[in-house]
Amino acid sequence: MSHDNATxxxxxxxxxxxxxxxxxxxxxxxxxxxxxxxxEGRNARELHWLRPATATGLANANPLDMGSFPLLPFCNRIRHGRAEFEGRNIRVPPNHPAQDAPHPLHGVAWLLPWQVESAEAAQALLTFAFEADTAWPWRFSARQQFVLQERVLKVTMSVTNEDRAAMPLGIGHHPYFPHHPGTRLASPCEAMWTADEEVMPLRLERSPAVDALNRGVELATLDLDNNFTGWQRSARIEWPADVHGPARALTLEAEPPLDYFVLYCPRGYDYFCAEPVSQCTDWLNLLPQYGRGPLGGARLAPGETLTARFTLRPEWA
Known part of the structure; x- marks a missing residue:
């Protein structure tokens, strides 16, 4: 396996x-x-736990057509790409591959190639290095380790501040799950950031969606693109028996600092996103008003590393 930049x-x-x-x-x-x-007998079967990348998505190298991608050094959106942190200005340009959206999202690492540091039969290590620029004026490095076992996928992410100044940091992953008829989700949490038409946060409240997620809900009844706080770092998805396979489930479990949860569940789509993240949308600009509790995010000193872990645990009979 080559250790050079991945094509x-x-x-x-x-x-x-x-x-x-x-x-x-x-x-x-x-x-x-x-x-x-x-x-099953003579028949080979295949079932997707994540929405699979399309041939077109692979050919176009579009991360929005993948099954999941890393979020760093920030998750979700920053209003107009502008923020300030300890004397340094952040000026992230619009970066949505498919829309003319004014608020850049998901950081910088999802739009650049990673290196294959090592790859074995059931585990791989990917690495990423970023030189400071006007969009993100801090130098940092990152790693993703994937360990596959017979009934679980373990993912460990880490980011190291390689700069001489402290850096703000958000970290997470962006999995797309299949949304077939009858799909249910339970993801206990305490409150939801309501959002405007540009998906920017307005206020934190205990909406009906919070109660629905706490007790478990059929996803077809929801139409959301929101951040949730007080997340218990666990989400369980259940799919009924259908043409895709027998009745099955998947549990997403995360560890701190992945204390926040994003649910993107547009009505009528055949997928939804359930994202473990360490900070909410536009956290840097909202911190003075709301404080860290409802927003998350970290301050990474020079040389410091932040590590985040989550697992995807499929279940089938």
Missing amino acids: QTELVVLRAGELQLVLAPGIGGSIAAFTRRWR
């Missing part, structure tokens, strides 16, 4: 038991597919 077309395949993970390092260090492959 956009290079894929890394991990296998453990019936599970298979496909990584696209050159497309923002993304996960391209996470599947179960098994046999």
